[in-house]
Amino acid sequence: NAGVMQNPRHLVRRRGQEARLRCSPMKGHSHVYWYRQLPEEGLKFMVYLQKENIIDESGMPKERFSAEFPKEGPSILRIQQVVRGDSAAYFCASSPTRENTEAFFGQGTRLTVV
Amino acid sequence: AQSVAQPEDQVNVAEGNPLTVKCTYSVSGNPYLFWYVQYPNRGLQFLLKYITGDNLVKGSYGFEAEFNKSQTSFHLKKPSALVSDSALYFCAVRDWEDSNYQLIWGAGTKLIIKP
Numbered sequence: 001n002a003g004v005m006q007n008p009r010h011l012v013r014r015r016g017q018e019a020r021l022r023c024s025p026m027k028g029h030s031h032v033y034w035y036r037q038l039p040e041e042g043l044k045f046m047v048y049l050q051k052e053n054i055i056d057e058s059g060m061p062k063e064r065f066s067a068e069f070p071k072e073g074p075s076i077l078r079i080q081q082v083v084r085g086d087s088a089a090y091f092c093a094s095s096p097t098r099e100n101t102e103a104f105f106g107q108g109t110r111l112t113v114v
Numbered sequence: 115a116q117s118v119a120q121p122e123d124q125v126n127v128a129e130g131n132p133l134t135v136k137c138t139y140s141v142s143g144n145p146y147l148f149w150y151v152q153y154p155n156r157g158l159q160f161l162l163k164y165i166t167g168d169n170l171v172k173g174s175y176g177f178e179a180e181f182n183k184s185q186t187s188f189h190l191k192k193p194s195a196l197v198s199d200s201a202l203y204f205c206a207v208r209d210w211e212d213s214n215y216q217l218i219w220g221a222g223t224k225l226i227i228k229p
Contacts, residue, residue, distance in 0.1 A: 004157075033217075042120075042204055042221040043158075056216065091157060103217065105150075105157040 004029075004094050005074075006106035013082045013113050021077040021109045025094030032075045033103060034067060037089040046090075049075060050098075082113045116141045118207050120220035127195045128228050135190040135223045137179075137205030146208040147188040148217065149179055153201045161203075164188060175199070195227045 005024040013019050025032050030051050035043040045059040049069035060067065064082075069075040079086055089110050093103035117140045127133045139145055146165055150158040162173025169181040179190045190203060205220040 006157075035219075042219040044219070045216050048216065093158075102148075102160055102163060104160070107157040 004092060004104050004106035006090075006092050006109050008109060009107060011109055011111045013111065015083055015113055016081050019079040019082050019086070019111055019113075021079075021090050021092075021111070022074040023077070023092030023094075023106055024074040025092075026096075026104055029094035029096050029104070031095045031098060032069050033093045033095075034075070034077050035091045035093065037091060037108070039088075043091060046077070079111075082111070084113045087111055087113045116207060116209050116212070116218045118205050118218050118220040120203075120205055120223045122223050123221075124224040124226065126226045126228065129197055130194050133192050133195045133199070133225065133227070135203050135205075135225060137188045137190065137220060138186050139188065139205070139207040140186060141207055141209040141211075143209045143211035145188075146210065147179070147181060148206040148208075149173065149177070149188075149190050150204045150206065151175075151201050152204065152222070158204065161190070197227045197229055200225055200227045 007022050032049045034046040037043050047060050047067045048056040052071050064080045066078045089108045091108045092106045095103045119138045121136055148163045149161040151161050152158045161177050162171050164171045164181045172178045177192050179188050181188050202222045202224050204222050206217040208217050
């Protein structure tokens with residue numbers, strides 16, 4: 001059973017471009033969480049999704065950021081018109097239940113905006 | 115409001131000595147508590163959790179943590195540190211009452227084990 005898979009591992013974008021980050025949860029997991037980690041800081045919750053539904057997006061910036069978790073395929077975190085402040089590590093976690101008592105994390109995508 | 119505090123940015127311990135990484139929390143209801151470890155350029159790995167029951171929780175790699183309700187703490191401990199334990203450690207809490215099951219994270223503590 002493969003773990004949580006995130007790709008790409010590293011992503012470089014110029015200011016104004018779009019960044020698409022993908023997360024494939026563990027097999028059998030239908031709950032996905034996205035977090036952002038700035039250098040030397042802890043994780044900040046962004047969004048919680050279940051298949052085809054956004055459950056909680058209270059941590060997502062109101063503009064330029066969006067997330068989806070379609071019925072088929074990976075969860076996608078999309079950042080439009082990236083700015084330098086978007087540079088961070090983005091982690092995805094999945095869990096089999098809503099209770100989230102042991103989330104499994106991917107290795108993260110490190111986004112660098114130049 | 116829920117919060118987690120890891121008061122030490124960095125902890126230095128000599129190999130073979132006991133280690134403690136501190137964590138205190140604040141939730142309105144009962145807490146679920148977690149410790150995760152992050153090695154350089156890697157994702158987070160689950161170490162242990164407290165849900166209910168015995169206040170002393172044993173986890174991976176010889177780590178344990180003690181839930182102390184009166185002090186609202188969940189310190190991570192290991193009797194004898196290894197150089198390979200050097201990493202970034204995160205404490206997280208979830209309130210049983212939180213219907214969205216968000217984890218609230220501490221800022222992390224860098225653990226450095228010196229040979």
